[in-house]
Amino acid sequence: MKTIVIIGGGSGGISTANHLAYRLRGSISSGDVHILLIEGSSRHYYQPGFLEIPFGVMSETETYRDERRMVVDGVDLIQENATAIDLKNHEVATQKQKIRYDYLVMATGARYDFDAVPGMGESTFNFYSLDDSVKLKKALNNFKKGKIVVGVTSMPYKCTPAPLEAVFMLHDYFKSRNMLDAVSIEYVYPMPMAFPDKGVSDIALDMFRDRGINPSLNFQIKSVDTAKKELVSRDGKRISFDLALLVPPHRGSKLVEDSKIGDPMGWIPTDRFTLNITGYTDAYAIGDATNLPVSKAGSVADAEAIVVADRISKQVTGYEPDTMYDGSGGALMVTGLGKASMITSSYTQPPVFMPESYSYYWLKLIYNKVYWNMTAKAVLSGVNE
Ligand SMILES: Cc1cc2nc3c(=O)[nH]c(=O)nc-3n(C[C@H](O)[C@H](O)[C@H](O)COP(=O)(O)OP(=O)(O)OC[C@H]3O[C@@H](n4cnc5c(N)ncnc54)[C@H](O)[C@@H]3O)c2cc1C
Known part of the structure; x- marks a missing residue:
């Protein structure tokens, strides 16, 4: 019996677990493979929805489902938190038990460090979280006049276009x-550009000019002067x-820091093509948890999940794990309440920004609905690759 353990049942983890279940269903029913998903939260969140809540595009309850349904x-x-990982001895500890694994996937995402x-x-x-988005919705609703600042405190952060999207949605709101x-x-x-890629930054700055939005670039936020209401x-x-x-x-996740398997920021050193945790052919990292030079995005986590599920399925069944990740990812980037663009990139292709249109916006609205039963459930396993 081979045991595959996935830690983290968010976007990347659920996709990996479900892809593996489809691919290995024969081995699972014969008792040769056991797939365990360890997730500390009882809810599965669709985080792109957090940006939609303040503007009334999605409701709070549309952004989460019971993890058991996923x-x-x-x-x-x-449904426990993992508390320690021993990569050398193939062991994961949770609050209640110790589990030996043959293959491990770390999909523990990122956490926020407000104290910084x-x-x-x-x-x-x-x-960036459900509670905060709900508070913001009220604050926007009550806002009568003055200056709204949208700022990024440090790199990297989840969904690189999200703060640009917020600005454009605020404008239209x-x-x-x-x-x-x-x-x-x-x-x-914080960068001298409005986005990490110059091409996209130039387009965004043009859009700012058209809409009367003021950019303050190269501004590294150190603190907030709460009395004076100023960023310093x-x-x-x-x-x-x-x-x-x-x-x-x-x-990175506290688990990564506590288990000392990450860099000083808690990101897991990961091979950019095989997605193995550096030095371990039986352990993988995907999604926001890695130190890879790709966007921290659900599309990336899902693309990586497919690669890892394929590699582990091959390893378990005695084949060479030859599938490689090419750095691909994409985002439907909202450019207003009724318009969106699509940005795609890979290791070899700098971001391409498609002209904004209502069709992309419509696609985004549809994706918000189909995420649950399509991407997360891995229903196109073996088809969408
Ligand atoms: C406002 C916003 C808008 C976004 N918009 C987009 C978008 O338009 N397109 C896009 O592609 N991406 C978008 N993203 C990014 C996307 O949501 C994340 O990149 C994606 O969820 C990453 O998946 P993940 O599996 O790596 O991490 P997550 O989905 O965050 O999942 C990590 C999971 O690990 C669990 N976990 C952590 N530690 C432990 C532990 N010790 N034990 C057990 N479980 C643990 C957590 O509870 C969590 O469920 C957006 C994000 C935000 C916040």
């Missing part, structure tokens, strides 16, 4: 309420705000 037959769900920016939690908003004369929007970014940069500059939406600093 697994397909053949996957055993353990003093003052941030108290006086600013964000759209206040336009639809006839409030653009009373509200100004400023975009604060590492070199002492200040930006005032009436309402600030800040993307929190991200780090």
